[in-house]
Amino acid sequence: MTTGHSIKVKNATKSYGALTALNDFSIDIKPEKFTVLLGPSGSGKSTLIRSIAGIEKIDSGSIFLGENEVNRGPINVAPEKRNLAMVFQDYALWPHLTAAENVAYALKRRKLDDHKVGKRVRDILERVGLGEKGANYPHQLSGGEQQRVALARAIVARPALLLFDEPLSNLDADLRERLRIEIATLTRESGATALYITHDQSEAFALADRIGVLRAGGLEQYDTPENIYHQPSTPFVARFTGLGGSFTGSVVEVVKGVATVDLGGSFLRARTNEKFKKKDVVEVLLRPTASKFAASNTKVGSTPNLLAGKVLDTAYRGRGYEHLVETKFGPIASIFDLKQRARGTNCTIEVDIQASMAFPATKKVE
Amino acid sequence: MTTFEHSIPIGARASSFIRGKISAVTFFWFLIIALLVAPIILFLSVAFSPRLLDQGNAWFTFMSFRPVFKDIFYISLLHSVALGVAAAFFASSIALTVAWYVLRTNTPARKIWNGCIFALLLAPSYLIALGWERIFERGGVLNIFGIDLPIVRNLLYGPVGMGMILTFKGIPFAYLVISNAMRGLGEEFEQAVRVHGGSRWDAFKTMSTLLLPAIWSGVAIVFAETISDFGVASQLSSPGRFSVATFTLYRAIESIPVLFPVCAAVSVVLLALVVLALLAQSRALRGRSFRVLSGRTRPISRQQLSLRSKILSSGGIIFLLGITLGVPVFGAISASMIRGLGSLLSNYSITFDNYIRVLKSPLLRDPLIFSAKCAAITACVAVVLAAISSRMLVSTKNSTSKKLLDFFLLAAVGLPGIVFAAGYIFAYNLPIAQKLGFHLYGTVSLLVLAYIATALPSTTRSLVGNMNQFQESLSEACRVHGSTAFRTWISVVLPLIARPILAAWCLTYCGTLLELPVSQLLFPPNHAPLAVGIDRILGNYDFGGGTAIEVLAIISALIVVGIAFGLFEALAPKGWKQLGKAHS
Numbered sequence: 001m002t003t004g005h006s007i008k009v010k011n012a013t014k015s016y017g018a019l020t021a022l023n024d025f026s027i028d029i030k031p032e033k034f035t036v037l038l039g040p041s042g043s044g045k046s047t048l049i050r051s052i053a054g055i056e057k058i059d060s061g062s063i064f065l066g067e068n069e070v071n072r073g074p075i076n077v078a079p080e081k082r083n084l085a086m087v088f089q090d091y092a093l094w095p096h097l098t099a100a101e102n103v104a105y106a107l108k109r110r111k112l113d114d115h116k117v118g119k120r121v122r123d124i125l126e127r128v129g130l131g132e133k134g135a136n137y138p139h140q141l142s143g144g145e146q147q148r149v150a151l152a153r154a155i156v157a158r159p160a161l162l163l164f165d166e167p168l169s170n171l172d173a174d175l176r177e178r179l180r181i182e183i184a185t186l187t188r189e190s191g192a193t194a195l196y197i198t199h200d201q202s203e204a205f206a207l208a209d210r211i212g213v214l215r216a217g218g219l220e221q222y223d224t225p226e227n228i229y230h231q232p233s234t235p236f237v238a239r240f241t242g243l244g245g246s247f248t249g250s251v252v253e254v255v256k257g258v259a260t261v262d263l264g265g266s267f268l269r270a271r272t273n274e275k276f277k278k279k280d281v282v283e284v285l286l287r288p289t290a291s292k293f294a295a296s297n298t299k300v301g302s303t304p305n306l307l308a309g310k311v312l313d314t315a316y317r318g319r320g321y322e323h324l325v326e327t328k329f330g331p332i333a334s335i336f337d338l339k340q341r342a343r344g345t346n347c348t349i350e351v352d353i354q355a356s357m358a359f360p361a362t363k364k365v366e
Numbered sequence: 367m368t369t370f371e372h373s374i375p376i377g378a379r380a381s382s383f384i385r386g387k388i389s390a391v392t393f394f395w396f397l398i399i400a401l402l403v404a405p406i407i408l409f410l411s412v413a414f415s416p417r418l419l420d421q422g423n424a425w426f427t428f429m430s431f432r433p434v435f436k437d438i439f440y441i442s443l444l445h446s447v448a449l450g451v452a453a454a455f456f457a458s459s460i461a462l463t464v465a466w467y468v469l470r471t472n473t474p475a476r477k478i479w480n481g482c483i484f485a486l487l488l489a490p491s492y493l494i495a496l497g498w499e500r501i502f503e504r505g506g507v508l509n510i511f512g513i514d515l516p517i518v519r520n521l522l523y524g525p526v527g528m529g530m531i532l533t534f535k536g537i538p539f540a541y542l543v544i545s546n547a548m549r550g551l552g553e554e555f556e557q558a559v560r561v562h563g564g565s566r567w568d569a570f571k572t573m574s575t576l577l578l579p580a581i582w583s584g585v586a587i588v589f590a591e592t593i594s595d596f597g598v599a600s601q602l603s604s605p606g607r608f609s610v611a612t613f614t615l616y617r618a619i620e621s622i623p624v625l626f627p628v629c630a631a632v633s634v635v636l637l638a639l640v641v642l643a644l645l646a647q648s649r650a651l652r653g654r655s656f657r658v659l660s661g662r663t664r665p666i667s668r669q670q671l672s673l674r675s676k677i678l679s680s681g682g683i684i685f686l687l688g689i690t691l692g693v694p695v696f697g698a699i700s701a702s703m704i705r706g707l708g709s710l711l712s713n714y715s716i717t718f719d720n721y722i723r724v725l726k727s728p729l730l731r732d733p734l735i736f737s738a739k740c741a742a743i744t745a746c747v748a749v750v751l752a753a754i755s756s757r758m759l760v761s762t763k764n765s766t767s768k769k770l771l772d773f774f775l776l777a778a779v780g781l782p783g784i785v786f787a788a789g790y791i792f793a794y795n796l797p798i799a800q801k802l803g804f805h806l807y808g809t810v811s812l813l814v815l816a817y818i819a820t821a822l823p824s825t826t827r828s829l830v831g832n833m834n835q836f837q838e839s840l841s842e843a844c845r846v847h848g849s850t851a852f853r854t855w856i857s858v859v860l861p862l863i864a865r866p867i868l869a870a871w872c873l874t875y876c877g878t879l880l881e882l883p884v885s886q887l888l889f890p891p892n893h894a895p896l897a898v899g900i901d902r903i904l905g906n907y908d909f910g911g912g913t914a915i916e917v918l919a920i921i922s923a924l925i926v927v928g929i930a931f932g933l934f935e936a937l938a939p940k941g942w943k944q945l946g947k948a949h950s
Contacts, residue, residue, distance in 0.1 A: 055842045079845035092843035096861040096941035109848030137941060
C-alpha cells in the first residue's frame with residue numbers, strides 16, 4: 001500500500017493579470033486523508049490543485065509535499081517528480097493510445113518489466129469494470145468508461161497523492177453516483193492522500209474526510225463534513241453547503257448559544273457563536289432539513305419557530321415529496337413530507353433550532 | 367512518511383531544471399536570431415541607415431523611401447496588394463469548399479483529389495506560369511498545332527493571368543491548413559446544428575466558424591505568399607505591362623549600381639502590409655477558443671451525397687484541377703516531348719529524347735540531385751523548429767518570448783525570398799560575421815540556412831492551426847503521470863500532430879526542391895540548384911530539356927511524398943493513424 005503525501009500550502013498567491021486566483025492561501029492536509037475542496041467557479045480551487053500538481057506555479061508562498069518543498073520562488077519541482085497522479089475533468093485520455101496503453105503509460109515511471117505492467121493494467125481495468133475494453137480507443141468508450149480509464153490510469157502506479165479535478169462534472173447523475181463510490185473505494189484502498197475539487201456539495205459530503213470551502217482565492221473553512229454542515233463559520237459556507245431558506249430579523253436575546261430573533265411578529269430561535277446585543281440585525285439561515293410541516297391544528301401565535309405559509313410548489317423525490325412554502329418573511333424550500341400537499345394549501349412550518357444558524361446581517365456579502 | 371522518486375535535494379533538482387530550461391531556450395533563440403532576426407534586421411536597417419552597411423553616407427534617413435511612393439515602385443506595390451487580396455480570397459474560398467467535399471462527404475475519388483492538391487503544392491509558381499506560357503506563347507505548343515489565341519495570351523501576361531496563377535498557387539496552402547484543422551473537428555458540432563433545426567448549409571457555416579483559425583491562417587499565408595511571390599513575376603511581369611513589387615525589386619537588385627537601400631525600403635513597406643494583415647487576423651481571433659481536438663473527439667462520418675451532387679462535386683473538382691494543374695502539366699509534358707521546341711526548326715516530332723538526355727547528362731541531372739539533398743535537410747530542420755515555434759505560439763502563457771517569436775515569424779513570412787537572400791548576403795558578408803567565424807558566403811551551408819529561414823515562417827503557420835486544437839490537459843496528464851517535458855513531446859504531442867507534421871515536411875521539401883529566388887542569389891559555385899539549372903537551360907532555348915527536368919523534378923517530388931505517407935501508413939502505430947480519419 002502506498003504512503004500518502006501530506007500537503008502544506010503556505011501563503012500561496014497566484015494572479016492572472018488583474019485576476020487574483022489565490023490570495024494568501026494556506027492549508028495543511030494530513031497524509032492519507034480524502035480532502036475535498038469545495039467552492040464556486042473562480043474561487044481558486046482549480047488553480048490550487050494545478051499548482052500542487054506542478055502544472056501552474058504560484059507567484060509567492062510555498063507548497064510542501066511531505067517534507068519536500070516543491071514550489072517557492074524559483075524552486076518548482078517538475079510535475080513528473082512529485083509522485084502524484086491526476087484525474088482531469090475532460091479525462092485527458094490520449095486519443096492515439098488504447099485504454100490499456102493509456103493506463104500502462106502511468107507505470108513507465110515505475111520501470112516495471114512488461115509482464116508486470118501487463119498484469120497490473122489488466123488487474124486495474126478489471127477492477128474498474130473495463131477488463132474487456134482494454135483494446136478500445138478512447139472514442140470507442142462512453143463518457144463513464146473514459147472516466148474509469150482515467151481513474152485506473154491515476155491509481156495504477158500507486159502514487160502518494162491523487163488529485164481529482166472535478167472528475168464527475170461531465171457525467172450524468174446515475175453514473176456520477178456510481179463513479180463517486182468507485183473513486184472513494186479505490187482511493188482509500190490505494191492508501192494515497194486524495195485531493196478532490198468540486199462545486200457540488202453533495203459530492204463533497206459523500207467523499208470527504210475533511211472539506212475545505214474556498215471563496216475568492218481564500219480558505220473560508222477547513223473542517224470535517226459534520227462541522228462544515230452543522231457549524232458553518234460564515235454565511236457563505238452555510239449557503240454553499242445547502243440552505244432551505246434565509247430570513248432577516250432583530251435579536252431579542254441570546255441564551256446559551258441560542259439567539260431568539262424577531263422577524264416582525266414571528267420569532268425564530270437559532271444557534272449562534274456570535275455575541276449579539278439586543279436589536280442587532282441578523283440573518284437566520286435554515287438548512288434544508290430544518291423545516292417540517294407542523295400538525296394541521298397547530299396555532300402559530302407568538303410561539304417561536306412556528307411560521308405560517310402557503311405551499312407554492314411540490315416535487316416528487318421517490319420516498320416522498322419536497323415542498324416550497326411561501327411565508328410572509330420569505331420562502332422556505334426542501335420541506336419534506338411523505339404526503340403531497342397541494343399547491344396553494346395553507347400550512348404551518350416548524351423550524352428546528354439545531355439546523356438554524358444566526359449570523360450578523362452586516363457580514364452578508366454574497 | 368512521504369516518498370519521492372529520487373533522493374536528489376529539491377533545490378538541486380530545481381536549479382538543474384532551470385539551467386536545462388535556460389540552455390534549451392537560449393539555443394532555440396540563438397537559432398532564431400541567426401536564421402531570421404539578424405539577416406532581416408540588418409538588411410531592413412539599410413533602408414534607414416545606408417551607412418551601416420556601406421550603402422550610402424547617411425546614418426539615418428528616410429530618403430530611401432522616396433522612390434517607393436513614386437512611379438513604378440508605387441504602382442508595383444499597389445498591383446501586389448491587389449493581387450494578394452484577390453488570391454487570398456479566392457484561394458481560401460476554393461480550398462475550404464474542396465476540403466469540405468474531400469473530407470466530409472463521400473464524393474468519389476477523394477484520395478486522387480487529395481493527391482492532386484499535393485501535386486499543385488509541389489509545382490512552384492514559376493513552373494505553373496511556364497506551363498501556361500509554353501502552351502499559349504507565340505511558337506508554343508498550340509501554335510504548332512495551328513491554334514493561335516492572342517486574347518488568352520494577352521490576358522495571361524497581365525493582372526488576370528497573374529492573379530489566376532497566384533490563386534492556383536495559393537489553393538494548396540490554404541487547403542493544407544484548413545483540411546488539417548477539419549480532420550480534428552469531430553462531427554458532434556455539425557450534429558448539434560442539425561438537431562437544433564439547422565440545415566446542411568447552417569452546419570457548413572458553423573463548421574466554418576470553428577475552422578476560423580485555420581481559415582484565417584490560410585488567408586494570411588496566401589496573401590503573404592502572393593505578395594512575396596517572385597516566380598510568377600519572373601515569368602509574366604514586365605515594366606511595360608503589369609509590374610509587381612517583387613519583379614521591380616529584382617530589377618533594382620540586378621541594376622548597376624545596386625539600389626539596396628531602395629530595395630530594403632520596398633521590403634519594409636511590403637513587410638508592413640503583411641504584418642498588418644496578420645495582426646488583423648490575430649485580432650479577429652482574440653478571446654475565442656477553438657480547442658476542439660481531445661480524447662473525446664470522435665471520428666467524423668461522411669455526408670452521403672446524392673448521385674446528382676456527386677456528379678456536380680466531382681465535375682467541379684475535375685474542372686478546378688484541370689485548369690490549375692492540367693493546363694500547366696500538359697504544357698510542360700507536351701513541351702518536353704516535342705523535339706525542336708524553341709528552335710527554328712519547322713519539322714517537330716514527338717519524342718522521349720529530352721528525358722533520356724536529362725538522365726544521361728550530369729550537367730542536366732546534377733541540379734536535381736543537389737536540390738533534393740538540400741530540400742531533405744531543410745525540411746527536417748524546418749519541421750523541428752516549426753513544431754517548437756508553433757507550440758510556443760499557441761501557448762496560453764502570454765510571455766514576451768512568445769510575442770517576439772510571433773512578431774519575427776510574421777515579419778519573415780512577408781519578406782520576399784529574393785530580398786531575404788539579399789539580407790543573407792549582407793549579414794554573412796559583414797566583417798563581424800567573418801570575425802565570429804561564420805565563413806559562410808558562397809557555401810552550400812548558407813544556401814541551406816537561407817532555405818530553412820524562408821521555410822520556417824510558413825511551416826510554422828501551417829502547424830499553428832493544429833497546435834491550437836491540441837488540448838493542454840493531454841500534455842498536463844503526461845507530466846503528472848511521470849513524463850518529462852521531452853517525453854511528453856515524444857509520446858503524446860508528436861503522435862497527435864504526426865500527420866500535420868508529415869504534411870508540413872512534404873510541403874517544405876517540395877517548396878525547397880524547386881525554390882527559385884534564394885537559389886538564384888545564393889547558389890554556390892559548381893552547385894547549381896534545380897531552379898537555376900532549369901533557368902539556364904531555358905535561357906539557352908532548350909525548351910525540351912528544361913521542361914523535361916521540370917517534369918522529372920515533379921515526379922521525383924511526388925515519389926518522395928508518396929514514400930513519406932506510405933511509410934507513415936505502414937510504420938506508424940494504429941492509434942496515430944486513426945486520428946482525424948473519417949469512417950464511410
